[in-house]
Ligand code: NAP
């Protein structure tokens with residue numbers, strides 16, 4: 001049987017790297033878009049580079065950028081993939097307030113560059129398209145969200161993603177492209193970027209437990225997120241692409257937890273009970289047994305606008321496609337803490353043997 005060919009933007013990111021591994025296991029040929037950087041940015045896929053890129057010739061990385069129409073057009077023309085997963089993005093909400101124009105260009109217009117190239121190259125019958133849409137598009141509604149909920153973005157990131165969401169629908173309806181949105185709620189893994197609250201917390205907890213630091217500085221402790229496992233979410237992306245028709249689907253767990261709870265659970269994994277004292281920016285989290293302060297608030301992590309509460313209803317994808325999350329919240333937190341401790345121990349041993 002002919003092997004399917006996938007093209008992944010954002011292949012060097014959390015989801016892109018997990019999706020590349022998932023598709024290679026399914027015998028796909030995988031092409032990925034990577035940005036030129038002054039230092040290596042392929043750390044998350046280095047483990048599959050030798051086997052699949054060098055030996056089996058199943059993984060190909062191409063320089064390009066979502067802000068560069070020429071490279072997008074050229075690559076789609078050369079690769080002519082069966083499936084395009086648009087996962088590339090400036091994906092940090094707080095940073096989108098600092099770089100709003102760039103974020104809109106990459107996250108909003110980047111999607112349009114891909115969709116338009118697919119139509120202009122007359123590949124609309126061949127290519128299926130997946131857009132990594134986000135629960136941030138809903139903004140602050142404080143209720144359970146599904147595909148019929150209204151969108152009220154409150155950050156440049158969310159409005160850029162909403163542009164991409166709409167163009168995905170518009171190109172589907174106007175040109176008949178198989179183009180689907182996965183409206184994904186927060187999802188994490190051991191390879192999550194280190195400036196998202198999950199990874200920032202689990203890495204700090206691992207360091208504190210090994211005596212390498214004492215304090216974690218954070219912003220808003222009281223927002224709620226619907227946190228799932230990224231490995232489950234890349235499976236959902238693939239299933240959406242295999243479904244009989246293109247459509248829009250919420251990918252979520254239908255559970256929500258506060259940032260505070262995430263931090264408490266991560267410390268619990270290393271045997272530390274965190275108690276809280278004080279209010280606002282003076283609030284501290286301290287070790288119930290030793291009284292040592294391990295969590296402090298730093299205003300720099302507050303956002304100009306905050307989404308306070310996210311919880312997604314995944315009934316549609318469950319009933320139509322048969323996807324449900326496998327990893328729950330506490331399994332996710334424990335997995336991330338354990339992996340960070342393992343990696344830290346490895347690098348400490350490595351450092352000692354290098355000396
Ligand atoms: P991530 O780890 O930040 O990865 C983003 C990827 O996009 C990286 O490979 C990055 O390259 C690449 N990228 C950034 N700017 C680019 C540009 N100008 N041109 C080409 N590539 C560019 O994000 P993620 O967590 O894997 O998320 C994947 C996608 O899902 C993103 O679109 C995100 O917005 C969306 N999403 C994520 C979540 C979540 O909770 N993770 C939820 C909803 C939606 P470098 O490695 O060079 O930086």
Ligand code: GDD
Pocket residue numbers: 091092093094133134135136184185186187195196197198200217218219220221223224225259301303306307310
């Ligand atoms: N990053 C960060 N750093 N967030 C903090 C901190 C901190 O020190 N302290 C508190 N928070 C709070 C944020 O204010 C937010 O309410 C919550 O923790 C989660 O923040 P992030 O982990 O940065 O994720 P996000 O929810 O803003 O965005 C992620 O999920 C979206 C889907 O809902 C990203 O992956 C987006 O790309 C994605 O679209």
